[in-house]
Amino acid sequence: MLIKDWMATTILTVDANTSVMRAGRTMKDNNIRRLPVVSQGKLAGIITDRDLKEASPSSKTDMDMHEMYYLLSEMKVKDVMTAAPIRLSMDDTLEKAALVMLNEKISGLVIVDDEENLVGLLSESDVLRGFIHATGIQDGAFQIVMDMSDVGGSVSQLIDVLRQNRARVLSILTSFDDAPAGSKRVSVRIMPYNGEVDDLVKELEAMEGYSIVSQGIDDLKNLPRKQ
CATH class of the missing domain: 3.10.580.10 (CBS-domain)
Structure with missing residues (x-):
């Protein structure tokens, strides 16, 4: 940006x-x-x-x-x-x-x-x-936060699974300070194909060496406002 x-x-x-x-x-x-x-x-x-x-x-x-x-x-x-x-x-x-x-x-x-x-x-x-704007949160994107091994190609494997499930990737953010040693934490926001995420999440949960930390859609309907 x-x-x-x-x-x-x-x-x-x-x-x-x-x-x-x-x-x-x-x-x-x-x-x-x-x-x-x-x-x-x-x-x-x-x-x-x-x-x-x-x-x-x-x-x-x-x-x-x-x-x-x-x-x-x-x-x-x-x-x-x-x-x-x-x-x-x-x-x-x-x-x-x-x-x-x-x-x-x-x-x-x-x-x-x-x-x-x-x-x-x-x-x-x-x-x-x-x-x-870059994260895609305002578009109602589904967010998946995962810990994975800090080796080359680990994010590519995640993207492959998302692509196979026809999910549209809006953003990917990677951090290390909040991940376990030797791992990285990846936050990806997607628009699932036809809005279906259950099968995708199950497939991600079954991936060896990958751990889902959180998942879901942010509730933006009742954001706190200053009085």
Whole structure:
């Protein structure tokens, strides 16, 4: 999955000399958490809602309201922004972006083209959308999670059985940290032929060296919602 297929390309920017107050109003009015900062048409940094909160006077300050508003109207974005923000190329993978976000503990990335021009923004939500789309969970796919020997061809044997049963494979994910030593855990989502899975599952259960950890379809009808 490539970043360019999932990033936001409609980008609001703010000039480096814009007041912090105006930048905050722009974020609030557009319900966004970060703004790329430009100076003379070039990317100069990024400002986030956290930067604005940290720049704002504390509620315990002795300043009155007029003084606080004056301070924020005089303070410039360039004074509180993150200069030279972490950026990735639009041709980098979504998986790489997720790794960078996790390692750096950030929730968004600036995306540039080969000439370092700003072309997009990528958020945690964009990464999650890409991951959800890739797994096929939203299509009502049947998931089978199996442990199998970590040898060449073990996944191919699984695919052969699925093919023989005319199941359409939507995604395959492999991991090692959650599998027994010498094994790998494979999660495959399929659309069974005519919706029948009983015979397929029995055949998979009978495979030597393969163990079904879980199976089923995720219940997406009553997903938890924040109150």
